[in-house]
Amino acid sequence: xxxxxxxxxxxxxxxxxxxxxxxxxxxxxxxxxxxxxxxxxxxxxxxxxxxxxxxxxxxxxxxxxxxxxxxxxxxxxxxxxxxxxxxxxxxxxxxxxxxxxxxxxxxxxxxxxxxxxxxxxxxxxxxxxxxxxxxxxxxxxxxxxxxxxxxxxxxxxxxxxxxxxxxxxxxxxxxx
Amino acid sequence: xxxxxxxxxxxxxxxxxxxxxxxxxxxxxxxxxxxxxxxxxxxxxxxxxxxxxxxxxxxxxxxxxxxxxxxxxxxxxxxxxxxxxxxxxxxxxxxxxxxxxxxxxxxxxxxxxxxxxxxxxxxxxxxxxxxxxxxxxxxxxxxxxxxxxxxxxxxxxxxxxxxxxxxxxxxxxxxxxxxxxxxxxxxxxxxxxxxxxxxxxxxxxxxxxxxxxxxxxxxxxxxxxxxxxxxxxxxxxxxxxxxxxxxxxxxxxxxxxxxxxxxxxxxxxxxxxxxxxxxxxxxxxxxxxxxxxx
Numbered sequence: 419x420x421x422x423x424x425x426x427x428x429x430x431x432x433x434x435x436x437x438x439x440x441x442x443x444x445x446x447x448x449x450x451x452x453x454x455x456x457x458x459x460x461x462x463x464x465x466x467x468x469x470x471x472x473x474x475x476x477x478x479x480x481x482x483x484x485x486x487x488x489x490x491x492x493x494x495x496x497x498x499x500x501x502x503x504x505x506x507x508x509x510x511x512x513x514x515x516x517x518x519x520x521x522x523x524x525x526x527x528x529x530x531x532x533x534x535x536x537x538x539x540x541x542x543x544x545x546x547x548x549x550x551x552x553x554x555x556x557x558x559x560x561x562x563x564x565x566x567x568x569x570x571x572x573x574x575x576x577x578x579x580x581x582x583x584x585x586x587x588x589x590x591x592x593x594x
Numbered sequence: 595x596x597x598x599x600x601x602x603x604x605x606x607x608x609x610x611x612x613x614x615x616x617x618x619x620x621x622x623x624x625x626x627x628x629x630x631x632x633x634x635x636x637x638x639x640x641x642x643x644x645x646x647x648x649x650x651x652x653x654x655x656x657x658x659x660x661x662x663x664x665x666x667x668x669x670x671x672x673x674x675x676x677x678x679x680x681x682x683x684x685x686x687x688x689x690x691x692x693x694x695x696x697x698x699x700x701x702x703x704x705x706x707x708x709x710x711x712x713x714x715x716x717x718x719x720x721x722x723x724x725x726x727x728x729x730x731x732x733x734x735x736x737x738x739x740x741x742x743x744x745x746x747x748x749x750x751x752x753x754x755x756x757x758x759x760x761x762x763x764x765x766x767x768x769x770x771x772x773x774x775x776x777x778x779x780x781x782x783x784x785x786x787x788x789x790x791x792x793x794x795x796x797x798x799x800x801x802x803x804x805x806x807x808x809x810x811x812x813x814x815x816x817x818x819x820x821x822x823x824x825x826x827x828x829x830x831x832x833x834x835x836x837x838x839x840x841x842x843x844x845x846x847x848x849x850x851x852x853x854x855x856x857x858x859x860x861x862x863x864x865x866x867x868x869x870x871x872x873x874x875x876x877x878x879x880x881x882x883x884x885x886x887x888x
Binding site for chain 2: 419434435436437438439442458460461466472473474475477478479480482483526529533559560562563
């Protein structure tokens, strides 16, 4: 099956099996280095990508659903401004996830930040886009998508809080 | 890797009429809603899909949420996330709690209502909750050249082991209807992971209406994925009309009646699952008592 899509900013035409999971396409056909494992449905949460700008588990997306989609893996995300916010938060805490889950956890944090800072309304935010009050229980539930236990949940929530601060500050500066 | 695997054909109907044409030609094709359950199976890829896959994501008719004064109708392709965000003020708390229990927000973006109800061999929490809310599902059956439409209560979509039984291989669940008159006592508890550790999991839901000092319209369902989908008419009728608070001895005897019923009808449920379900059921009734006394 021929599928046209955009991966990491490159428009590609892929010739792959129609039901092949996106995670395998990225790993085998495109040799993307940011994904390392295929857990066969065990929900390890290590294959997170941004699918049309929203975080998604790439092992749950079949090839026929990626037609015309915009996919962003950690490889291109790490060159963006948004990544800087999260990287600074890691530095501020003085800890970061282990190499095997670093990419996935960073993209999950990005997804949480996006939800908190957009105006569409999110259950984690009591007043979206203005002064966001973090619902820690809900943030913890989102972070639990990745099953790696390398970091304390309290630390991860702190990272989200700090990164959210940087993100809001940057947005305010851009608006003014 | 897997270069020799044959690529299944994908059909993308845009209307229910187009779907009817496709399903008649390919009655064995796999219906693809969100795909979260299908893709989380260990043998999904490389796998067999000889008659192809029918992708339902292009059917706009299945993505609508409509409401009137009496009920809300939810299209089968509405995702759990859409339903949670658009129906926050409309839906009963028990349904919101159930939708949140389906997974994290990332996964809820993909899970569809119809897909969660139509898993063939295992029952997730949504079926249990919709059964106690007395929801019904519109099912279109495609037999030869005839299409028949039926409204079937969600509680009757499954057999006692929880296997989907739509009455025909070629069938499409198009929408569900939930009445907007809810009881004021709603409880839902999920223990364990219904997909990864289904042998330890259980789902218990109770819905009832308190009128003055008595209970009415009691709906109770307990589910053990891959093992049992149990609606106890006996316990429901014993609880309906009961005066509140319910005597602790009656609570105790009812909970053991539930265990006896489950053991008699489903012999694969483990003792731990039974005990947890029993205690959760008891806690619901104690909760009911404490609310009636406050």
